Amino acid sequence: MNTNTQTTRLYHSTLSPFCRKVRLVLAEKKIEVELVEEKYWENPPDLKRRNPAGKLPVLRHRGHMLAESQAIVEYLDEVVADPALMPRQPLDRHEVRRLCAWFDDKFNSEVTQPIMNERVWKKITRSGYPDSRAVKDGLRAIKEHIDYLTTLLEARRWLAGNAISLADFTAAAHFSCLDYISDVDWDRSEAVRDWYATIKSRPAFRSVLADQVPGIHPAPHYAELDFG
Amino acid sequence: MNTNTQTTRLYHSTLSPFCRKVRLVLAEKKIEVELVEEKYWENPPDLKRRNPAGKLPVLRHRGHMLAESQAIVEYLDEVVADPALMPRQPLDRHEVRRLCAWFDDKFNSEVTQPIMNERVWKKITRSGYPDSRAVKDGLRAIKEHIDYLTTLLEARRWLAGNAISLADFTAAAHFSCLDYISDVDWDRSEAVRDWYATIKSRPAFRSVLADQVPGIHPAPHYAELDFG
Ligand SMILES: N[C@@H](CCC(=O)N[C@@H](CS)C(=O)NCC(=O)O)C(=O)O
Ligand SMILES: N[C@@H](CCC(=O)N[C@@H](CS)C(=O)NCC(=O)O)C(=O)O
Numbered sequence: 001m002n003t004n005t006q007t008t009r010l011y012h013s014t015l016s017p018f019c020r021k022v023r024l025v026l027a028e029k030k031i032e033v034e035l036v037e038e039k040y041w042e043n044p045p046d047l048k049r050r051n052p053a054g055k056l057p058v059l060r061h062r063g064h065m066l067a068e069s070q071a072i073v074e075y076l077d078e079v080v081a082d083p084a085l086m087p088r089q090p091l092d093r094h095e096v097r098r099l100c101a102w103f104d105d106k107f108n109s110e111v112t113q114p115i116m117n118e119r120v121w122k123k124i125t126r127s128g129y130p131d132s133r134a135v136k137d138g139l140r141a142i143k144e145h146i147d148y149l150t151t152l153l154e155a156r157r158w159l160a161g162n163a164i165s166l167a168d169f170t171a172a173a174h175f176s177c178l179d180y181i182s183d184v185d186w187d188r189s190e191a192v193r194d195w196y197a198t199i200k201s202r203p204a205f206r207s208v209l210a211d212q213v214p215g216i217h218p219a220p221h222y223a224e225l226d227f228g
Numbered sequence: 229m230n231t232n233t234q235t236t237r238l239y240h241s242t243l244s245p246f247c248r249k250v251r252l253v254l255a256e257k258k259i260e261v262e263l264v265e266e267k268y269w270e271n272p273p274d275l276k277r278r279n280p281a282g283k284l285p286v287l288r289h290r291g292h293m294l295a296e297s298q299a300i301v302e303y304l305d306e307v308v309a310d311p312a313l314m315p316r317q318p319l320d321r322h323e324v325r326r327l328c329a330w331f332d333d334k335f336n337s338e339v340t341q342p343i344m345n346e347r348v349w350k351k352i353t354r355s356g357y358p359d360s361r362a363v364k365d366g367l368r369a370i371k372e373h374i375d376y377l378t379t380l381l382e383a384r385r386w387l388a389g390n391a392i393s394l395a396d397f398t399a400a401a402h403f404s405c406l407d408y409i410s411d412v413d414w415d416r417s418e419a420v421r422d423w424y425a426t427i428k429s430r431p432a433f434r435s436v437l438a439d440q441v442p443g444i445h446p447a448p449h450y451a452e453l454d455f456g
Binding site for chain 2: 066074093
């Protein structure tokens with residue numbers, strides 16, 4: 001039976017970057033997970049019971065309810081050692097966490113949140129039409145972020161250093177949401193496009209690339225491994 | 229000479245909860261630090277050089293420039309082991325990080341940010357008068373947060389468990405900013421008041437309690453160890 005409390009289960013929302021980060025890390029660690037889609041904007045009563053913050057993602061793992069994406073992925077990296085997604089040295093670990101926060105705080109508030117809000121959530125929740133200025137601001141901001149990543153990738157194989165880490169999956173989670181609706185200008189930077197093509201071709205990305213959100217079609221290149 | 233690159237230096241803003249979190253952890257770890265106040269809203273050109281995100285806090289430690297408060301305090305806990313502010317078990321570590329994120333994300337957006345924005349930043353930056361509705365929403369939200377902490381403290385000595393942790397210093401950093409302008413209703417919960425009185429009386433809190441922001445007077449009880 002698949003419903004015992006030992007099944008790993010993720011309560012998530014398909015186009016949430018925070019949920020995608022957890023999905024990608026679970027898949028990279030080869031942890032089997034049952035996905036349960038939640039309409040968090042309808043405030044489902046069980047959501048607050050599972051996570052008093054009322055937010056997704058929530059991961060049920062070994063009978064525990066875990067919330068907050070960064071806390072969850074660090075936990076997963078501690079309980080499933082292989083493959084390691086955090087380096088060993090404090091300074092390198094700081095760099096991974098700094099970049100995770102860069103995406104979940106700065107990139108999210110300047111890019112993901114305004115664009116997804118205008119172009120996706122308003123449609124899904126039928127709460128009005130996109131504000132084109134907000135979308136424009138987001139598209140302008142994404143250029144600066146791509147340029148910053150380009151400078152990082154001049155000296156590194158992956159975003160936080162020469163090994164793949166939580167920072168890459170966090171960044172890819174945000175980019176993949178925007179890529180679903182075709183809002184990433186991959187022509188701006190060869191280095192960033194190559195980085196994304198490489199991470200996108202990992203088996204861990206398959207489930208995310210198969211996503212289909214009712215009423216919102218993915219961009220034609222969304223699931224293609226050879227794009228841009 | 230005190231200006232060599234080995235001096236630990238924190239670029240900060242006095243009433244920023246993220247900066248206070250780092251100050252408290254530095255002090256708890258007995259790491260001597262030189263504080264440099266920055267007016268981040270004036271976009272000082274050096275800020276972006278030190279932290280491309282253009283945000284405070286920035287910590288210079290052993291010649292490295294470190295940004296993002298959570299990444300910084302986890303780094304400090306890794307390089308200065310004593311006193312430990314993170315537990316050992318993955319599940320307990322998750323709980324600490326979940327609560328740090330609770331304050332830096334949810335509490336900040338629902339309480340600290342709206343209240344401080346209206347009552348402090350508008351004054352400091354001379355950008356208008358407080359919007360009383362935003363302040364009211366913040367004061368309403370803080371009650372729910374205090375109630376949540378009360379339930380946590382029924383079963384625990386500290387917020388994330390029976391040992392003091394980064395979660396307590398993160399929470400205290402937010403509360404101390406609001407307490408400076410007297411916006412915490414300490415009568416609502418004896419448990420939360422006692423928790424704050426205990427953490428406030430630690431030597432690590434002394435520097436924060438001595439803060440004076442030009443033009444914004446601290447509440448009379450702000451630095452008192454016996455309050456409420
Ligand atoms: N800091 C949280 C943010 C999660 C978050 O904002 N989730 C959104 C969905 S994308 C949500 O559930 N929002 C509901 C709410 O904020 O009430 C994390 O990293 O898990
Ligand atoms: N996620 C960051 C947030 C820091 C933050 O928002 N700092 C504010 C001061 S309280 C700032 O520098 N804001 C300037 C900006 O966002 O451009 C952290 O934890 O360090």
